[in-house]
Amino acid sequence: MALAIKAEGIVKTFQSGWWHRKVKEVLKGIDLQVEEGEVFGILGPNGAGKTTLLSILSTLLLPDKGNIRILGIDALQDGHRIRERVNISSGNANFIWSLTVLENLRFYAMLYGLSGKRRETKIESLIDLFDLKEHLEVPFDRLSTGLKQRLSLAKSLLNDPTLLFLDEPTVGLDPGVSMRIRDQILATQKANRMTILLTTHNMKEAESLCHRIAFLREGKILAIGTPGDLKKVVRVGDLIRIQFEGSISEEELLRMEGVINYSISNQSCEIMVDDAERRAGPLAALLSSGGARIKHLTLEQTDLEDVFVEFSKDAGSDRGFCV
Structure with a gap:
C-alpha cells in the first residue's frame, strides 16, 4: 500500500520568556506512516503535541x-505543491x-x-452534505x-483534498451533534476514498472512526495499532458480572477455559476472563x-480509555509498541 504520510525523526521545540528563555521540546523524534485511504487517529491528553x-x-x-x-x-522542499492537495x-x-x-x-x-458554475456546484453539494x-x-x-x-468541514472539502487533516473535529459539541459530525466524516471519506x-x-470517537491509532504523550508515540490490537496488547482481562439464584461450583469455574480469577459474594459473582464476548455464553x-439460575449478566471489556491509561504508565520509559 502506498503511503500518504511518511515522517521520520520529527523534532519541534518552542521558546518562551524574554529575559530567562525557556526551551520546551514538544515533539521528540516522531516516526509515523499513514497509508493512502486510511483514517488514522492521533490520541493524547492536552499538551501531548497533537x-x-x-x-x-x-x-503549516x-x-x-x-x-x-x-x-x-x-x-x-515543496510544501506549496502539497497544500494544493490537502x-x-x-x-x-x-x-x-x-x-x-x-x-x-x-x-x-x-x-x-x-x-463560476464549478464553484457554485461545489458549494451547493457541500451545503446539502x-x-x-x-x-x-x-x-x-x-x-x-x-x-x-459543520461549516469548517464544508470549507475543508472545497478543493477535493486527497488528504484531510482534522484537529479535534467534535470538541465542545454535545453527543448528538458529535455523532452527526462523525457520520458525515465517515460518509465523506468513503465517498471520496480520501486519507x-x-x-x-475522545477515545470513543477514535474507535468509531479510525482504522489505526497512535497514542501520543509528552511528544512521544507510545503505541501504534488498530483499536482491537491495542486492546489485546494491554488486556489484563475482561470482567463478567453475574447475579444468580442457587449455587455456583467454584471447582467448575476454575476448570473452565479462559477464567483468570473470580469472586463470589452472596448471590453475585465477578469473573475475570481473557475475552468476555467469547466466554460469556459457555460460562452461562x-x-x-450446575443448578444456578442467572438473573442478570453484564460484560465489562477493555476499551481505549484503559489502553491509554496503561500506556501512560510507561511514558517515562523507552518502551514502544507497534501492532
Whole structure:
C-alpha cells in the first residue's frame, strides 16, 4: 500500500520568556506512516503535541529536525505543491465573523481557485452534505458551535483534498451533534476514498472512526495499532458480572477455559476472563447446568480509555509498541 504520510525523526521545540528563555521540546523524534485511504487517529491528553504534529504534517509549521513526505512529495522542499492537495478543519473554527455562511464558502472557494458554475456546484453539494441550507444568510458570529464545525468541514472539502487533516473535529459539541459530525466524516471519506489524519482526546470517537491509532504523550508515540490490537496488547482481562439464584461450583469455574480469577459474594459473582464476548455464553451454560439460575449478566471489556491509561504508565520509559 502506498503511503500518504511518511515522517521520520520529527523534532519541534518552542521558546518562551524574554529575559530567562525557556526551551520546551514538544515533539521528540516522531516516526509515523499513514497509508493512502486510511483514517488514522492521533490520541493524547492536552499538551501531548497533537496539534503541533498535525500542523507540521499539513505544512503549516516547519520542524526543527526530521524528514517528511506527504503524498510522495518532500514537505520541507515543496510544501506549496502539497497544500494544493490537502486541507484542514479545526474544532476551533475561525472564519471572517461578519460574513454569512454562503459568503464564507464563496470566499474560500475563490482562494482555492474555483469560479463560476464549478464553484457554485461545489458549494451547493457541500451545503446539502452538511445540511447548511437553512443557515446560508446567518453571519458566522451568530452560528452555534455545531454549525461552525459543520461549516469548517464544508470549507475543508472545497478543493477535493486527497488528504484531510482534522484537529479535534467534535470538541465542545454535545453527543448528538458529535455523532452527526462523525457520520458525515465517515460518509465523506468513503465517498471520496480520501486519507484522513485526525487528532482527538475522545477515545470513543477514535474507535468509531479510525482504522489505526497512535497514542501520543509528552511528544512521544507510545503505541501504534488498530483499536482491537491495542486492546489485546494491554488486556489484563475482561470482567463478567453475574447475579444468580442457587449455587455456583467454584471447582467448575476454575476448570473452565479462559477464567483468570473470580469472586463470589452472596448471590453475585465477578469473573475475570481473557475475552468476555467469547466466554460469556459457555460460562452461562456451565453455571446453568450446575443448578444456578442467572438473573442478570453484564460484560465489562477493555476499551481505549484503559489502553491509554496503561500506556501512560510507561511514558517515562523507552518502551514502544507497534501492532
